[in-house]
Amino acid sequence: MQRRLIALSVNLIVLTATSFAQRNDTAYLLQPDRVFDGQQMQDKWQVLVSGNRIIAAGKPGSFSTPDQVKTISLPGQTLLPGLIEGHGHLFLHPYNEVSWKDQLLKESRAERTVRAAEHAKATLLAGFTTLRDLGTEGAEYDDVGLKQSIEKGIIPGPRLIIATRAIVATGSYGVKNEIPELDLPRGAAEADGKEGLIREVRTQIGKGADLIKVYADYRWGIGDQAMPTFTLEELKTVVEVTASSGRYVVAHASTEEGMRRAILAGVHTIEHGSNGTPEIFRLMKEKGVAFCPTIAADESISLYNGWKPGSDPEPERIKQKRKSFRQALDAGVMICAGGDVGVFPHGKNWIELEKMVEYGMPAIDVLKAATSGNAALFGWKGKVGSIQKDALADIITVQGNPAENIKTLEQVKLVMKDGIIYKRD
CATH class of the missing domain: 2.30.40.10 (Urease, subunit C, domain 1)
Structure with a gap:
């Protein structure tokens, strides 16, 4: 129901x-x-x-x-x-051009919105007529105006499904700094506990969010190790409040425990999932949770870090991504086609689809995922895709x-x- x-x-x-x-x-x-x-x-x-x-x-x-x-x-x-991009960030551009930190600290929201409009156009002309944008990364609710501008025909772009700000646990996400008293941009909305999360979910929905995104884990452990952020009960609160509005929750999750909590809480899709295990993917299949692997983002970041495919050994990050994607396929988990575009260039969304084939998914199944599959997953079956x-x-x-x-x-x-x-x- x-x-x-x-x-x-x-x-x-x-x-x-x-x-x-x-x-x-x-x-x-x-x-x-x-x-x-x-x-x-x-x-x-x-x-x-x-x-x-x-x-x-x-x-x-x-x-x-x-x-x-x-x-x-x-x-x-x-x-x-028309193809459907399942994981994009129109308010970001590739990190080898400007780092994520500097995009938040040194680019005005006006500049970022102009860039986002250009990114939307590039996305459409690449054949992606729908895009699920999973967070403005510090650009507040500017995706609402971007979506409205496309709908009104002011600028060309894909149909947008937007998450607005996304939600993170206090202290777990954002620009790192060595001066605690400085209040730097977080990149997402911080909220904690039942009351705080209820208020933030309702606020984002009221501002125009089509879905809610949470970060179930992030690199906030000792030595920047990825660790779970929200408790299971907190995640259940987010899902319950979001579902009461007829919307769904997606979870950034790459650790086994972060994924487990998000799945048990009832999220709709897991984004990234690099360290999933056969047990975790079986649980996803059992609970009807889909997997958006964002392969292209992992490969792009490895390239930015100096990896030279063909001459250098494959980084552990890539080996693990191949392994987790294979495990998800073997478990029969529904695959969402989405590359985390913005980490790599807008208009080259097809990179993710090529990587899905390279990593073992038949091309016809990739085409299904990027069209009717994503449409069904996002609640648009029979309308698009x-x-x-x-x-x-x-x-x-x-x-x-x-x-x-x-x-x-x-x-x-x-x-x-x-x-x-x-x-x-």
Whole structure:
């Protein structure tokens, strides 16, 4: 019942967003070589779009077309639902450009918002028509205005699902400094205990959060070792209050104990999960908790730290990520496609999908995860992530067949969102 309530509430969010968008009454008949419908490849399908909806999809002659229709021939191309980024930070940019600390301390919120607008555009043009943004990292509630600006057609960008500030335990997160009396930016909202967490969850929801993100662990142990932050009871409080609004909770968790507490508390997805174990992933499967591995972020940070693939031994961080991802697949855990983009460049979201294939997930399953899988996980099943009648017209095409070569996603030829064409090469 709780998950049904969440799905209904999130559907209202996406439908409201659509109502603000610029209207487009043009009808298009798209004729690619093949269509990935969100589940499987369909040869020689055509797709009819009118306004902001898919009207029909199927083989030629299986549906009628209106007299006034614009036909777009797409020889050699595969048509897919717009891709869905499951873990992004539009208010961050790669740490090899400016460190996370300096982005918080030396970039104004005005600058960060302008950057975020550019990042949103790059995301859309890369074929990712929906993005789940999991925290502004010190930019307060500026993602609310960014989302509204996209919905109103002021700037181009993907549909946004936003977490606003995220929640951390006091003292566990933020810019480290050697002068205790200095009050430096935290990067997220600090809250503790039942009353404090109830107040913070309700505040973030009231300000516009579509979901709540908590940090179930972080590098606050001795020697910056990652350790659990919130108690199990605190996490249960966050989940209970969030669920009462029809929303869900995601948890940053990389340690075995942090993951265990978050799973038992009832979070919707685990983000990162680098040190999961077979037992932990079996528990995730049992409880219906999905896993967002963020492989691309781990690889990017290793590269920034000097790792040279091909000549240097693989860092322990990468070995562990490969191991945990394999264990999650073996346990049958639902995989969320999300790379923690912002740690690496916006517009290169496809890196995560390529890494998922490299780490052992079949390409067709990666495509499912990045479309219909993420849509179902986020409560948008049948609205986005699928090529089917009445779905929103979020559509992309690529040259070639991404089920055979995932790297074709690097070169998107056409991007349509809400029935409006934003890119056509």
